[in-house]
Amino acid sequence: MWQLIREVRENRELIWALALKELRVRYKRSALGFVWALLNPLLMMAILTMVFSTIARVALPYYPVFLISALLPWTFFSQALSYSVESIVVNSELLKKVRVAKCVFPLAALIANSINFVLSLIPLLLILLVLRFPFHWTWVLLPIPLLGLLLFTAGCAFFFAAANVFFRDVSHVVQVVLSGWFYLSPVLYSIEFLPQKYHTLFRLNPMLYLLNGFRMAIYYGQVPTLMNMGASVGVGLLTLMAGYGIFRKYEKVFVFYL
Numbered sequence: 236m237w238q239l240i241r242e243v244r245e246n247r248e249l250i251w252a253l254a255l256k257e258l259r260v261r262y263k264r265s266a267l268g269f270v271w272a273l274l275n276p277l278l279m280m281a282i283l284t285m286v287f288s289t290i291a292r293v294a295l296p297y298y299p300v301f302l303i304s305a306l307l308p309w310t311f312f313s314q315a316l317s318y319s320v321e322s323i324v325v326n327s328e329l330l331k332k333v334r335v336a337k338c339v340f341p342l343a344a345l346i347a348n349s350i351n352f353v354l355s356l357i358p359l360l361l362i363l364l365v366l367r368f369p370f371h372w373t374w375v376l377l378p379i380p381l382l383g384l385l386l387f388t389a390g391c392a393f394f395f396a397a398a399n400v401f402f403r404d405v406s407h408v409v410q411v412v413l414s415g416w417f418y419l420s421p422v423l424y425s426i427e428f429l430p431q432k433y434h435t436l437f438r439l440n441p442m443l444y445l446l447n448g449f450r451m452a453i454y455y456g457q458v459p460t461l462m463n464m465g466a467s468v469g470v471g472l473l474t475l476m477a478g479y480g481i482f483r484k485y486e487k488v489f490v491f492y493l
Contacts, residue, residue: 380448
């Protein structure tokens with residue numbers, strides 16, 4: 236972990252430059268550009284709200300707020316993982332020519348999507364204002380689940396970025412896993428909506444604790460329990476240590492597989 240902190244400190248300017256470059260490339264020749272960071276969560280929320288409020292008839296007050304409070308962090312996680320899994324492979328030519336800390340590439344993808352995540356909070360604020368939903372003081376607690384989410388996402392990013400160097404199918408597998416993981420995570424629903432017999436199984440999903448912190452603070456206006464806050468940060472930290480440990484172990488041979 237100290238090695239990672241040192242590399243981030245020494246390469247912070249490069250990480251920032253790569254993150255901005257990724258955002259420019261992502262929205263290049265797009266008529267709306269960065270506006271898509273605002274429109275994407277709004278459009279997704281509108282579609283899911285229509286389906287689950289009208290067709291599935293979910294009886295929950297202010298369902299759009301309930302939905303987007305977990306949809307935004309999930310979107311950040313899925314997009315950051317999707318971009319970071321290819322981060323080493325797509326920069327293979329640079330890695331062959333220049334000696335650079337390889338951790339900067341997954342981290343740049345994480346930073347780029349963090350910027351998108353911050354921008355996506357604007358639609359959330361607009362929805363709260365339009366629906367006249369109260370702003371709870373518990374918003375001040377959001378840095379806790381956010382820290383857990385960042386740590387967890389970074390750990391997953393390091394692991395899958397390394398795995399994709401050796402097995403290029405990993406990037407495709409990640410997309411399939413994310414699709415299934417979305418429906419197994421409490422984004423569209425709360426765990427309380429599920430039969431009691433499935434609760435133990437769903438509690439094995441780390442995203443339960445990571446997303447629940449956001450929903451508790453934004454939608455319910457409640458202070459997450461110490462167990463939930465500890466679980467979110469603890470799971471994130473353990474995932475980062477494991478993911479970076481694997482990445483660090485194999486990074487010296489990446490160049491032979493690119």
